[in-house]
Amino acid sequence: MPHGNGAPTDASLATTVTPELVAERLATGVPAPSPAVAEYALGLGDDALILSQRLGAWISRAPEIEEDIALGNIALDLIGHARSFLTYAGSAWGKSEDDLAYFRDEPEWRCVQLMELPNDDFAHTIVRQLAVSFSQYELYTRLSASSDPMLAAIAGKAVKEVDYHRDHGAQWMLRLAQGTDESRRRVEVAMTDVWPYVDELFRDEAFPDSLEGIGVRPSTLRDAFDAGVSAVLERVELTIPQGFIARGGGRRGVHSGTFGVLLAEMQVLARSHPGATW
Amino acid sequence: MSAVLEQVARPKPTDVASAAAWDLAATVVDPEVPVLTIADLGVLRSVVVDEAPAGSRIVVEITPTYSGCPAVDAIRDDIRSVLSAAGYADVDVHTVLSPAWTTDWMSDEGRQKLAAYGIAPPTGTRPAGPVSLGLGIRCPQCGSLHTRQLSRFGSTSCKALYVCQRCQEPFDYFKDH
Numbered sequence: 001m002p003h004g005n006g007a008p009t010d011a012s013l014a015t016t017v018t019p020e021l022v023a024e025r026l027a028t029g030v031p032a033p034s035p036a037v038a039e040y041a042l043g044l045g046d047d048a049l050i051l052s053q054r055l056g057a058w059i060s061r062a063p064e065i066e067e068d069i070a071l072g073n074i075a076l077d078l079i080g081h082a083r084s085f086l087t088y089a090g091s092a093w094g095k096s097e098d099d100l101a102y103f104r105d106e107p108e109w110r111c112v113q114l115m116e117l118p119n120d121d122f123a124h125t126i127v128r129q130l131a132v133s134f135s136q137y138e139l140y141t142r143l144s145a146s147s148d149p150m151l152a153a154i155a156g157k158a159v160k161e162v163d164y165h166r167d168h169g170a171q172w173m174l175r176l177a178q179g180t181d182e183s184r185r186r187v188e189v190a191m192t193d194v195w196p197y198v199d200e201l202f203r204d205e206a207f208p209d210s211l212e213g214i215g216v217r218p219s220t221l222r223d224a225f226d227a228g229v230s231a232v233l234e235r236v237e238l239t240i241p242q243g244f245i246a247r248g249g250g251r252r253g254v255h256s257g258t259f260g261v262l263l264a265e266m267q268v269l270a271r272s273h274p275g276a277t278w
Numbered sequence: 279m280s281a282v283l284e285q286v287a288r289p290k291p292t293d294v295a296s297a298a299a300w301d302l303a304a305t306v307v308d309p310e311v312p313v314l315t316i317a318d319l320g321v322l323r324s325v326v327v328d329e330a331p332a333g334s335r336i337v338v339e340i341t342p343t344y345s346g347c348p349a350v351d352a353i354r355d356d357i358r359s360v361l362s363a364a365g366y367a368d369v370d371v372h373t374v375l376s377p378a379w380t381t382d383w384m385s386d387e388g389r390q391k392l393a394a395y396g397i398a399p400p401t402g403t404r405p406a407g408p409v410s411l412g413l414g415i416r417c418p419q420c421g422s423l424h425t426r427q428l429s430r431f432g433s434t435s436c437k438a439l440y441v442c443q444r445c446q447e448p449f450d451y452f453k454d455h
């Protein structure tokens with residue numbers, strides 16, 4: 001995450017979200033986001049960053065070279081979203097995007113557990129992409145009308161990119177579900193394994209009433225999400241799995257078994273060589 | 279391209295000092311697609327020269343094509359370099375996200391340069407719906423519309439990979455966005 005430098009004089013808060021701007025805001029005493037808004041932005045930024053890290057691990061290992069590129073491209077978009085959200089969140093606490101990405105321990109992360117699930121096989125990754133891209137599309141569409149200009153600007157940019165991710169996920173679902181007996185079997189297994197973690201995306205546990213109109217209440221996204229995903233699944237005679245729901249808790253800092261390993265890999269360079277740039 | 283859209287895409291300042299600096303900044307090219315300037319792309323959003331002392335301080339705003347586009351850092355450095363060489367002592371370049379960049383802002387000249395370079399320019403139509411279907415993309419080599427998408431994602435965030443069924447050449451397509 002490279003930093004720019006220099007402090008702009010034109011702090012048009014309605015339109016700019018950069019590390020430079022945050023530095024200026026702090027220097028000139030412009031109020032940073034409230035703790036609740038910062039926590040909310042942190043959750044969205046962590047979702048994007050951790051999924052990006054998982055997807056990056058597919059590069060050189062995807063079923064075909066075009067998919068290496070596709071998943072790498074999607075990961076790059078997500079890094080962009082994460083940088084904006086984390087920079088904004090960090091301004092509330094005097095922390096940079098890098099401070100937040102590299103120097104937080106496991107209980108301090110606010111991503112939902114869906115993002116941190118191991119990649120498993122390609123079907124599992126695609127099922128997760130379907131769920132994440134469709135939910136982020138609904139979320140960012142609504143968030144782009146936020147009363148908080150920064151959140152609105154980040155979401156307005158992100159939604160165009162997530163729309164493309166949505167298409168990627170949907171196309172692959174159709175192909176895998178209608179491919180071979182083996183690809184169909186794997187998609188069905190992946191749906192059963194991944195879907196219990198989808199519920200956490202739509203829980204209001206980390207959404208205080210004070211965020212109304214600023215953030216988007218997660219539970220209000222569920223119907224649109226289910227409708228969008230169902231439209232894809234119906235085409236290939238799949239249904240949304242019912243029943244078991246994972247306990248979750250990612251927004252409170254409760255994470256699953258492999259998350260520590262992911263963090264170690266992501267953070268080791270920055271922690272071994274504090275202040276290094278690359 | 280309509281005059282109104284052109285004004286949105288390339289909001290060149292009207293004061294003489296800033297307009298001169300805009301023309302300099304507008305020469306910076308996209309490192310990934312070096313036939314296109316940042317003005318052709320609509321990535322250059324504003325240039326403001328402070329009046330005192332004598333235009334020494336300048337603030338440039340750019341917008342990323344995609345949120346994670348790594349070319350932004352190179353473009354920022356190139357703008358600083360061009361303007362410093364022209365005598366501006368204090369150059370600030372920062373990034374704006376709103377309004378979000380769109381390929382609609384690409385100039386007609388830029389589209390022609392892109393095609394001549396071998397990259398199919400954006401068609402100006404975005405597919406819609408959960409499972410979308412785009413229009414045929416014209417091969418920049420032979421002009422055939424008989425082309426096939428190889429990969430929705432290409433060598434950079436802004437491109438997809440196609441192959442021409444007639445001349446058999448693979449080519450990049452600058453995605454509508």
